[in-house]
Amino acid sequence: MKEKVYVLDASGIIGGFISSKNRNVTTNGVISEIKDFKSQMTLESALREKKLIIKEPDSDSLDQVQTAIKNSGDILRLSEVDKQLVALAITLKSGFNPVVVTDDYSIQNILEILQIPYRSVLTEGINEVYGWIKICRGCRKKYSPSYPADECEICGSTVYRKRIKK
Template sequence: MLVLDSSAFFSMESLPDEEHACPPGVIRELENHGDPRLALWGDMVRVSDCTGESMERVRDAAGRSGDLGRLSPVDLSVLALALDLDATIWSDDYSIQNVARIMGIGFRPVGMKGIQKVVRWNYQCIGCGKWYKERMPDCPICGSGMRACRRK
């Protein structure tokens, strides 16, 4: 089960093949923006309210971590709903992710951000100058050492 926040909806190209839920506030934000994805995917997403008890726990955790001021009421309801449903949050919001981490709620980022951070390397022989895609202890051609360069 995934709980989507508005940032997830706005950045998504397609729905992942899992069950989805979101609090009513996220649907209202999408309606306010006239987002076309709501018409496409609205029926596939379960809309449900969080419990007051979970909302209290989330407010408490966010207050202690200093995230409360950066979280909208809708953000808080996303966290609380994930707590109720024992779900994973799908969000790019840093404060949501931070509170989720503190409370032991699973989360995953939206889009490609995580992947873009992976640095890819090439290796060049310092002797003959030949390029390799994998690191080797020394150049198979001339036996010189290798240096790593960021792949462009």
């Protein structure tokens, strides 16, 4: 199993979410959004103690985010910093099991489209990480979230995506 890593947006850092059990990663863009003194102090010590690591996404991952936004009809309002953070989660997928920590609804939406697990900062316990499965409306057969077809291979009914707790 791949190591879990938390990918923090500004709300994660401001909300005081820095896991001591797992690695925490963020981007320079997110760091530049942290303006309040208390959060800057938290940030500084987390960086010094290497609890928080700064990484940037690769360009392939950024392309994937752009494409997902375009395919959604550009309804998602995401800043450049938001896009970079989501792309970082995609970049990390090759070696880790990234979970994005964010209270931002637009970011959560794009993560859902990209099927990247996330959790919010304030409202849920630490174990409440979400993932997805696909389920057939007819025979209820369960598929992996990467099942490519819209129809069930058994009965031909529509397959829909469902959020589950991991």
